[in-house]
Amino acid sequence: EVQLVESGGDLVQPGGSLRLSCAASGFNFTRYWMSWVRQAPGKGLEWVAIVNQDGREKYYVDSVKGRFTISRDNAKNSLFLQVDRLRAEDTAVYYCARGVFFDHWGQGNVVTVSS
Amino acid sequence: EIVMTQSPATLSVSPGESATLSCRASQSIDTNLAWYQQRPGQAPRFFIFGASTRATGIPARFSGGGSGTEFTLTISSLQSEDSAVYYCQQYNKWPLTFGGGTKVEIK
Numbered sequence: 001e002v003q004l005v006e007s008g009g010d011l012v013q014p015g016g017s018l019r020l021s022c023a024a025s026g027f028n029f030t031r032y033w034m035s036w037v038r039q040a041p042g043k044g045l046e047w048v049a050i051v052n053q054d055g056r057e058k059y060y061v062d063s064v065k066g067r068f069t070i071s072r073d074n075a076k077n078s079l080f081l082q083v084d085r086l087r088a089e090d091t092a093v094y095y096c097a098r099g100v101f102f103d104h105w106g107q108g109n110v111v112t113v114s115s
Numbered sequence: 116e117i118v119m120t121q122s123p124a125t126l127s128v129s130p131g132e133s134a135t136l137s138c139r140a141s142q143s144i145d146t147n148l149a150w151y152q153q154r155p156g157q158a159p160r161f162f163i164f165g166a167s168t169r170a171t172g173i174p175a176r177f178s179g180g181g182s183g184t185e186f187t188l189t190i191s192s193l194q195s196e197d198s199a200v201y202y203c204q205q206y207n208k209w210p211l212t213f214g215g216g217t218k219v220e221i222k
Contacts, residue, residue: 035211037159044200044202044213044214044215044216045151045153045159045202045204045213045216046213047204047210047211047212047213050209050211059209059210059211060210061210062116062210095158095159100206100211101149101161101164101204101206102149102151102159102161102204103161103164103170104161105158105159105160105161106158107158108158
């Protein structure tokens with residue numbers, strides 16, 4: 001069974017940083033692109049970032065470029081999102097998802113940016 | 116950026132009836148379109164890829180269609196558990212983008 005389990009969400013002040021993690025199991029992690037998708041309270045889904053199988057190719061939504069960094073550790077079947085210079089508008093549930101279309105999702109992790 | 120526009124925003128349908136949700140892309144995306152269902156308080160669930168191919172376990176009463184810029188998701192014989200928000204997503208070009216969602220309510 002495919003499982004994606006996120007962790008690392010927290011309440012953080014504007015300008016602060018967090019590192020989100022996603023532990024993957026039940027599939028060959030090295031064969032898939034992996035993404036982060038977020039959902040602000042009461043809003044729709046927004047794709048945030050994606051990384052290819054070997055970690056060398058990365059893409060981001062414009063609003064997070066230069067502030068967020070996606071990475072992966074294939075030896076540990078793990079996906080990461082380093083989020084820096086956080087803003088109030090980054091407040092959201094952050095989901096780890098498999099692929100370029102998202103056939104499996106984690107349960108979500110809450111990031112709240114507030115003073 | 117490819118803008119995805121979904122309509123209507125809300126659809127209210129009686130049990131047993133059918134519902135058609137629309138998704139329009141601001142430029143051609145061939146058939147690189149996926150659909151998701153999200154119930155309140157839950158993570159999204161993958162439903163359709165390639166515009167018309169159902170994911171494993173998705174009932175046949177859900178059907179997707181279209182290509183280029185115009186797409187539909189049809190739910191036939193609506194059931195109470197189909198009450199949810201449905202999102203389309205294009206994966207033809209970076210950045211990946213979602214539509215704003217259509218909320219399906221059961222009367």
